[in-house]
Every structure is written in structure tokens, then in C-alpha cells.
């Protein structure tokens with residue numbers, strides 16, 4: 001039987017298949033179900049900065065801005081409805097499973113997270129995943145300023161906790177490779193490529209904006225694959241792939257590209273958490289057909305750095321394909 005062990009953020013995982021932050025990882029019961037089905041680790045549903053910011057705003061209103069009362073109530077509420085509840089879930093989950101439990105925070109600014117990171121650490125989280133995203137729609141903000149915000153968040157958390165840090169990012173940077181490098185230098189131990197967001201739409205009957213969200217399909221993994229392959233061996237931190245990984249072939253492709261692990265959500269929503277055991281079994285069976293005994297035998301084998309045809313990950317691929325179609 002091939003060995004599916006891998007290392008992600010310095011943590012040893014029995015399988016490279018991690019349950020991605022989602023509604024499937026909200027409670028200790030959820031985490032236990034994922035662990036029983038064979039998850040290598042679980043990333044908890046994110047704690048959202050906006051929720052806490054909203055709570056701050058409501059207290060501000062109710063206290064008439066009296067500083068002392070505001071500070072007191074704010075700290076109480078944050079503890080009650082924010083990290084405290086979240087930390088309790090981590091503590092409970094850690095008592096019930098042996099696999100790593102990774103806390104996730106969804107942040108847009110650098111102010112709140114450093115102090116919360118400490119609380120997450122104290123509750124027994126094995127690592128922290130920072131899900132950073134804000135829409136850079138301000139015409140006065142430069143790309144450098146946007147990048148600095150990310151770096152500040154990582155540095156702030158790094159200074160306040162010894163937990164390993166993963167950064168889950170979107171691909172929308174002018175120079176993604178340089179940004180990835182900077183994030184690792186700032187203290188991230190791993191990058192999760194790439195997050196997926198809700199998309200805007202317009203209701204043409206009500207003439208109002210709406211939001212759409214769809215699960216991914218097994219065809220949505222290509223951009224993550226490209227960037228895992230391009231970055232493998234070039235930056236100092238681990239890589240995990242997410243978005244569009246629905247089967248054992250998808251897992252194999254990402255490890256061949258250079259990922260240490262993959263994160264899955266949509267396939268589990270569509271087929272159930274039990275699918276994790278099928279993914280592990282089929283992935284092991286694929287390894288066996290290639291005589292691979294461990295992930296080290298093939299991790300990064302088809303990355304940009306190691307493959308004989310690295311140009312296929314670049315523009316060259318586009319030119320060739322288009323020529324074929326025309």
C-alpha cells in the first residue's frame with residue numbers, strides 16, 4: 001500500500017487531501033466526520049472580519065461613542081460572538097480528532113487579526129489560514145499599496161503567534177510570482193492557490209445587483225495547476241492547491257505540479273464527505289500503478305522547474321492550442 005503521508009506547514013498529514021474552509025467544517029462534529037472519512041486535515045469555516053466590524057459598529061451606535069463604555073462592550077462582544085465561540089469549536093474538535101485542525105480567518109485589514117491569532121493559538125489550533133481579500137476598486141490605491149496590506153497582515157500575525165501560517169489568495173496580482181515570494185519572506189509557511197469568491201450579477205426584473213455562487217466543476221482546476229507548477233521550487237514555502245479538485249486524478253495532477261496538499265469543498269458538497277475515503281483509495285491506487293511508494297517519488301515531477309516542456313505552462317501553450325483549433 002503506497003504511503004499517502006505529506007507535510008503541510010510543517011505538520012504531518014496522513015493524506016494530502018484537506019477539507020477546505022466551508023460550511024462542511026463549522027463544528028467539532030463536522031471535523032470529526034471529516035477525520036473519520038480520511039481527511040488529512042480540516043480547515044475550519046472562516047471567522048469573518050466583516051462580522052466583527054459590524055458588531056463594533058453596532059456597539060458604537062448604542063454607547064454614544066463613550067470611549068470607556070465602547071472599549072468595554074467591544075471587547076466583551078468580540079469575545080462573546082467572535083473568537084471565543086470559534087476557539088471553543090477548535091478546543092472541542094482537537095479533543096475528538098488526531099488530525100491537524102486549521103483555523104481560518106477572512107481578513108481585509110491588518111488591525112484585528114494579530115490579537116485574534118494569539119487566541120486561536122491558545123485554543124489549540126495547529127495552524128492558521130489567512131484568507132485575505134479586498135476588492136482593490138479605489139482608483140487612488142496603487143498595486144504596491146495593495147500588496148503592502150497583505151504583507152502587513154502576515155507580519156502582524158507572524159509577530160503574535162508561533163502557529164504556522166498559510167495564506168489563501170486569489171490570482172489577481174500584477175506580479176503573482178513576486179507577491180508569492182514576498183508573502184513567504186514575510187512569514188507565510190504555505191500558500192493556498194486559489195480562493196474562489198461569490199460573483200456579482202444583476203436582477204433585470206428588480207433592477208438590482210445580486211450575488212451568485214456556484215460549486216466548482218472538475219474542469220476548474222487549470223489556473224491553480226499552472227501556478228502551483230510555476231511556483232514549485234522557486235519560493236521558500238509549501239503550496240496547496242484548491243478549486244476544481246474533484247477526483248483522484250485531480251489530486252495526482254496537483255502533487256505532480258508541486259503541491260504538498262490539496263483542499264476540497266465542492267466535491268464533498270456534491271457527493272458527501274464519505275468521498276474523502278474514495279479519493280484516498282483511488283489516489284493510492286493511481287500511485288500503485290506508477291510504482292510510487294510515497295509522495296516524494298513524484299511531487300513536482302511535472303512542475304515548471306522539472307518538466308522537459310516548461311513552456312507549456314506559459315504563453316506558448318496558448319499559441320499552440322489556438323493554432324490547433326483554427
Ligand SMILES: Cc1cc2nc3c(=O)[nH]c(=O)nc-3n(C[C@H](O)[C@H](O)[C@H](O)COP(=O)(O)O)c2cc1C
Pocket residue numbers: 020021022023045046104106131168194195196215216217242243244245263264265266267269
Ligand atoms: C459553501 C462554501 C463555503 C465556503 N466558505 C469559505 C470560507 O468561509 N472561507 C474560505 O477561505 N473559503 C471558503 N470557501 C472556499 C473553499 O474553501 C474552496 O477554496 C473553494 O470552494 C474551492 O474549492 P472546491 O473547488 O473544492 O470547491 C467556501 C466554499 C464553499 C463551496
